[in-house]
Amino acid sequence: MSGRVAVIGAGAWGTALACAMARGAPVTLWGRDAGVVRQINAERTNRFYLGAAELPGAIAATTDLAEALDGARFVLLAVPAQTMRAMLTAMVPHLHANMVLVSCAKGIERDSGDLMSEVIAETAPANRAAVLSGPSFAADVARGLPTAVTLAMADEKAALAAAEALSRPGLRLYAGGDPTGVEYGGALKNVLAIAAGIVAGRGLGASAQAALTARGFAEMTRVAEALGARVETLAGLSGLGDLILTCSSAQSRNFAYGLALGRGEDTSGLKLAEGVATAHIAARIAGDHGIEAPIIAAVADILDGRLGVDAAVSALMARPIRVEGQ
Ligand SMILES: NC(=O)c1ccc[n+]([C@@H]2O[C@H](COP(=O)([O-])OP(=O)(O)OC[C@H]3O[C@@H](n4cnc5c(N)ncnc54)[C@H](O)[C@@H]3O)[C@@H](O)[C@H]2O)c1
Numbered sequence: 637m638s639g640r641v642a643v644i645g646a647g648a649w650g651t652a653l654a655c656a657m658a659r660g661a662p663v664t665l666w667g668r669d670a671g672v673v674r675q676i677n678a679e680r681t682n683r684f685y686l687g688a689a690e691l692p693g694a695i696a697a698t699t700d701l702a703e704a705l706d707g708a709r710f711v712l713l714a715v716p717a718q719t720m721r722a723m724l725t726a727m728v729p730h731l732h733a734n735m736v737l738v739s740c741a742k743g744i745e746r747d748s749g750d751l752m753s754e755v756i757a758e759t760a761p762a763n764r765a766a767v768l769s770g771p772s773f774a775a776d777v778a779r780g781l782p783t784a785v786t787l788a789m790a791d792e793k794a795a796l797a798a799a800e801a802l803s804r805p806g807l808r809l810y811a812g813g814d815p816t817g818v819e820y821g822g823a824l825k826n827v828l829a830i831a832a833g834i835v836a837g838r839g840l841g842a843s844a845q846a847a848l849t850a851r852g853f854a855e856m857t858r859v860a861e862a863l864g865a866r867v868e869t870l871a872g873l874s875g876l877g878d879l880i881l882t883c884s885s886a887q888s889r890n891f892a893y894g895l896a897l898g899r900g901e902d903t904s905g906l907k908l909a910e911g912v913a914t915a916h917i918a919a920r921i922a923g924d925h926g927i928e929a930p931i932i933a934a935v936a937d938i939l940d941g942r943l944g945v946d947a948a949v950s951a952l953m954a955r956p957i958r959v960e961g962q
């Protein structure tokens with residue numbers, strides 16, 4: 637399976653993915669902001685989102701959706717999760733049934749509780765859906781640093797063909813047949829990274845941060861498994877791999893958001909932290925299914941202003957003693 641690639645969304649992740657894809661073939665990059673598109677084409681930079689990184693000449697940026705999608709075999713969707721449905725709806729008139737739509741966003745739709753693959757299935761039912769997720773900072777991928785992520789589709793053989801077609805020097809794709817697990821891994825790690833940032837910002841120590849990450853992994857696995865994911869998927873790149881990355885680095889915008897919360901700083905004006913929009917719906921889904929997810933619930937309560945950081949930490953430490961792994 638080979639073919640031209642279109643990337644939708646000229647923010648940090650879309651531009652970084654376009655850089656990687658351009659190492660194999662020409663790529664079109666759609667952005668909604670004419671100034672950003674002009675800068676990419678004329679100056680080979682996207683300063684607001686990627687600083688001074690030099691972008692390859694093989695990227696053709698455009699604000700015209702029809703032009704971006706024309707002749708594309710793979711369409712990489714790199715817009716925020718909460719805008720995915722509107723984006724796809726605008727794309728529908730320009731789609732052909734042979735295009736594979738690859739969600740590269742990490743989040744759960746706030747109003748519906750839908751995963752991005754479900755949003756694709758609902759808005760573009762004639763197209764095959766794939767999800768791409770794993771430990772990958774845009775700045776690293778744009779520079780061509782070694783990165784490995786998972787591409788999952790319901791049909792694992794199709795996923796393998798797509799992973800082969802989209803792997804590039806520096807960007808290695810593993811194939812998977814469990815899109816649900818890959819998506820819950822990517823979405824929930826953002827919520828847990830906010831929690832890890834809070835712990836760091838409050839100065840609670842490296843031991844607490846490690847404990848939070850390990851218990852967060854248990855929680856993420858429990859939630860995803862109850863919703864149909866395979867446990868081994870969560871132990872892979874898109875679960876554990878991404879959790880380790882984002883729970884340990886202030887380069888993560890979700891961690892940075894939590895850091896500010898923990899320090900009592902203003903969070904307005906910070907860059908996109910997808911976990912903020914996902915926390916509440918993730919906590920609700922867990923509650924509706926009777927799944928214990930105390931860290932996710934605490935993050936939702938803190939973000940909604942129902943609970944202070946110190947009270948949340950005390951409540952987590954005071955939970956009944958239980959057997960680990962149950
Ligand atoms: N940045 C990363 O390192 C990274 C890595 C992996 C996955 N992701 C995921 O990719 C997704 C996008 O993140 P990002 O880092 O590119 O965010 P970003 O804030 O850097 O860029 C978002 C882009 O989406 C555009 N956008 C915003 N609202 C839109 C709308 N209503 N319609 C169309 N376009 C809209 C913005 O103009 C911008 O170009 C997120 O789900 C994120 O979790 C990001």
Ligand SMILES: O=P(O)(O)OC[C@H](O)CO
Pocket residue numbers: 742770771772773774826829878881882887888889890891908909910
């Ligand atoms: O900056 P974050 O927190 O959105 O994390 C970026 C990527 O998801 C890391 O894999």
